[in-house]
Amino acid sequence: MSNTLLILILLGLMVLAYWLGVRRSRRLVAGSGGVRALHSLPAYYGFFTALWCGLPALLVLFLWVSLQPGVIRDLVISDLPEMERALPPAQLGLVINDIQNLAQGNIVSAEVNPAMEQAAAHYQRLQQTGYAASVVVVLSLALAGLSLGWRLITPKFRARNRVESVVKWLLVGCSTIAIFTTLGIVLSVLFEAIRFFETVPITEFLFGLEWSPQMAIREDQVGSSGAFGVIPLFAGTLLIALIAMLVAVPIGLMSAIYLSEYAGAHFRAWAKPLLEILAGIPTVVYGFFAALTVAPFIRNNGAPLGLDVSSESALAAGLVMGIMIIPFISSLSDDVINAVPQTMRDASLGIGATHSETVRKVILPAALPGIVGGILLAVSRAIGETMIVVMAAGLSANLTANPLQSVTTVTVQIVTLLVGDQEFDSPKTLAAFALGLLLFLITLVLNVVALHVVRRYREAYE
């Protein structure tokens, strides 16, 4: 909380610095031709001073806040009795945790001994010193920056160029966040996945036919083999995605053809946005619909036909996922169909083809690469979709092609393994990251291929 106050004070100082900078620049040229004698507008001198005042101080504050806990931890450890310092890292971490809790007045798991109390007091003292020091350093840095910026101001000083280059670097920084996000995703899943592959061989993970992520706590426990074979998960994912595509591709493609080739402007104007409502509905709503309406409906209607439908059948999840993907396919296909040049339609109609023949024999072949790209994107979406399958598909990993049975998917397993309390070094939680890595790579490949195909196609007609 106190860091918030410090940041507020810094912001106040920056406002003050702006005002001082503007005033100084105006004063400097008051006698000699006014503002026109300055290189930049007065506001830029203000911004310049404010930047000098704020930027270094904020940077130092940020570094301080992120480094202080580690430094204090090391200091506390070095002050602990010899015996505790020799503990393995995990136990040492527990001790440090207890000391921190003790210092904050929380409940402590271990019994409190004098050495720990002493350490807690030490910890508290260090933290207070650290905070006081950070306030002093940050504020003096801000004031020093302010006076430096203020001194640098002369009528000839190129304040605008300086400010603009700072702003430009900020813009560059913001644009690299996309790269850092990708990097962050890759690194965070990769590290945990590598740790996972240390306990479970990668070949067993990729080609194993059995998935039951329960690890035995005791050696003699029954039914907790801890099998991490990913094949059944992928079979389930692909089965559900296939059902979804069987629903979404015909409906989506046909409605795109109808809306772009046949429908009048009026019908199109209200039917298209209505269809696109489907794209805006949150997936959790689809999940609810699948689990509480569609799944019971299929099961109740399957029973009289002599079909034994599981209450968490792949069919229900796939159907609803298909509904979700309809607008995705239809709007992408709509785009590519509209991009086919009108001359090709005219030529086909001119030699006497009917409208539907034109669509089937001329427009669709021309638009095919784009449509295929769109379908690939939709498949990647179906594979990565989480909430529908979490709510409507099952948990048991059956290796089956029967859509009436319950299957599980990669995303369902990630959610099941990671929701709730977890310890971070059991293969069970690490398996989730390995699954995440696999999911990321597969969707990445699908996306790259799809985007490439779509782009190539667009270029062909532009």
Add this chain to the structure above:
Amino acid sequence: MNKPAVEQMRTIDRVNATLKQRYNRECRFRRFGLGAVLLGLLFVGLMFLNIIGNGYSAFQQTRILLEIDYRAEVIDPTGARDPATLSSADYAALVKSSLRALFPAVQGRGEKRELYGMLSSGAFLELRRRVMADPGLIGTREQLWLPVDDDIDMLVKGYIDRRLPESERRLDNRVVAWVEQLESTGAIEKQFNLTFLTGGDSREPELAGIGGAVMGSLYTLIVTLLLSFPIGVAAAVYLEEFAPRNRWTDLVEVNINNLAAVPSIVFGLLGLAVFINFFGLPRSAPLVGGMVLTLMTLPTIIIASRAALKSVPPSIREAALGVGASRMQTVFHHVLPLAMPGMLTGTIIGMAQALGETAPLLMIGMVAFIVDIPGGALDPSTVLPVQIFLWADSPERAFMEKTSAAIMVLLGFLILMNVIAVILRKRFERRW
């Protein structure tokens, strides 16, 4: 001489022979297309009807009119009006005695327990709240509408069939008779359910509300907006206005396009590994949720903002540069204001996406059972879609109604946001 005429006849004959078939095929194709559109629309209609049909009744809650006697010897035997005594007094006893007064014929422990069970187990909290707010009530009597248990609520709303044999019903004949007696005197009725809109989560359906989840969603969205709008606009401005065309910017662009299609759950894994495990930020906090959703919505905002910048004609830039503005001034004084409506539209659509997102938030622990309404971005909280997910798992029939109603509220917010985006686009969009 009539040879070509014969050939012409032949051709037209060949055309005519298949023409009917071709027209039929044309007609069929057209019907298929129309059928596909109508099927899609049917799905939209079906989902809305299903959800509204299930959920509209949750906006009403059945209550019983009771005559409460605030007996001083129960609430405050010493007469000191000490808040601690007032808050720990046995208000449930007051409710029970009022119920007994309403049904004097009820005898025996089992029967009495069943009678008390008609009211919500949290009904006495309302008494406590009233007494704490106004201790002057002690010693007086007043008529009060109190919420009933969820089973009675379902009975009154007609979800439990009274004609079923007793053994197949959740409620036995005695309770149904009591309810019917109350109905005949008008002492039981459905009233607007304010608890649902303002209350926190609860294990009791009749006390559960979406207030906490709505506040959690609000804090999460505020964090998302504060982070993603400036960063997204800055990135778009750089890529569209300043970036040289080289490998680096190509890399950035490829990354942005790919991130837009990465499954949302992967962002949850990133948040778990980086924000929570590495930086040690608190679990279940809207701050972390907002940061994860920021990374997820950034591509949407950047792509929309770039399109908006692209649609500003170059003549504006040239005019500004021509009168001596720097490139930075051109962008910030002229191009950006003109592109702002498009950017805002994109941002609102991104926010709507973030509001409906569930999967990444499950990863960072926003899925806990939280009763308190969060007061800030660091308090543990849940969000509206996660609340829907949690309730959808609950077995009680009454929670199905609540889930559908929560979905209605969520969809209401989403529709509102999209309408704002459309209005913004219609009003400020310029064709150059």
